[in-house]
Amino acid sequence: MRDRSVAKLKIATWNINSVRHRIALVARFLRDEQPDVLALQETKVTDDLFPADPIRKLGYVHQAIHGQKAYHGVAILSRLPFRETSTQDFCREGHARHMGVTLQNGVELHNFYVPAGGDIPDPVLNGKFAHKLHFLQAMEKFFAARKSRKNDPVLLVGDLNVAPLESDVWSHKQLLDVVSHTPIETKLLGEAQAAFEWTDATRRFVPPDQKIYSWWSYRAADWEASDRGRRLDHVWASPGIKDALTSQKIVKRMRGWQKASDHVPVVVELDV
């Protein structure tokens, strides 16, 4: 008999762009993919109006919800119980952009919705861009202060609103001055990643010369034909859990669903 058992853990992250508008798609995704945990961003709803019951009926009875009216909002929906939940104030504007849980199995999960940052890539001219840079620095500080815990099993997921690699965007040259791919953002994201020695789960399985995206604009006439995507949605694994990763996928086909979000889920599996 084995003295320790290995369990599969499947985690998904998805910017849903209104959980109430797309509740049927959430149900379809959960039935299709059967993740143990789904982290949502841009739920766009206060906690009292969150569609908890339909999600509970699908088996996701453990719900850590942090929302606000009309904008932002995050949630963690789980079949596994939580040992604890917490929200951190990375956001100086007081937006609902972080939800953290520790699962019963000891895995700690942080769900982030990093500010998009507006259109002008200059923190002096654009307060929203300044806020985004501040938020990324706050993430770096938070995990730098906890670096002694990097060998614990910790995951960071969410819409980080930065496409760090050249192959994370459809045209590196044309996006260098477009918010999400500017050097100042990719540098700060890299520093946040280095602060806890995070492993980028998608890039652990997909080589850096291969283009891969998780978001396609609503403004394209044909998102699939033009394929001007960006990889804004990420799963990061701590040194303590990275070797447990067994797969990742970005569920591109969901961008073609009726009433699709402009983001598609990233799904990882681990043996923990």
Place this chain on the structure above:
DNA sequence: ATGGTAGCACCGCTA
């Protein structure tokens, strides 16, 4: 070179 779409709230904001 520009403008294109979507959701929510409320007649504009954010993405």
